[in-house]
Amino acid sequence: MLTISEVEHVALLGRLELTGEEKKLYQEQLSAILEYAKKLDDLDTGDVLPTAHVLPLKNVFRQDEAGSHLESERVLANAPERDGNFFKVPKIV
Numbered sequence: 001m002l003t004i005s006e007v008e009h010v011a012l013l014g015r016l017e018l019t020g021e022e023k024k025l026y027q028e029q030l031s032a033i034l035e036y037a038k039k040l041d042d043l044d045t046g047d048v049l050p051t052a053h054v055l056p057l058k059n060v061f062r063q064d065e066a067g068s069h070l071e072s073e074r075v076l077a078n079a080p081e082r083d084g085n086f087f088k089v090p091k092i093v
Helices: 004-013 020-042
Strands: none
Touching: 004 020
């Protein structure tokens, strides 16, 4: 069972102010949660490989190929402001 000082430490980490009654309540509740989590110690995990994610992840790369692009006039047709072949945007400093 957790001690009151351990509950106070957890509350400090969570930046919580607890009353005496709340500390006793959380002592019981957190202890029950930890006891339940201890059931995992009974499982045989010897054949289970350690993983960082439940799904196999891999990057998918493709060849970088030049493709067709829009003409500058079409791209800039709806621009609120433009400067030659560029979008004109407000200066942000």
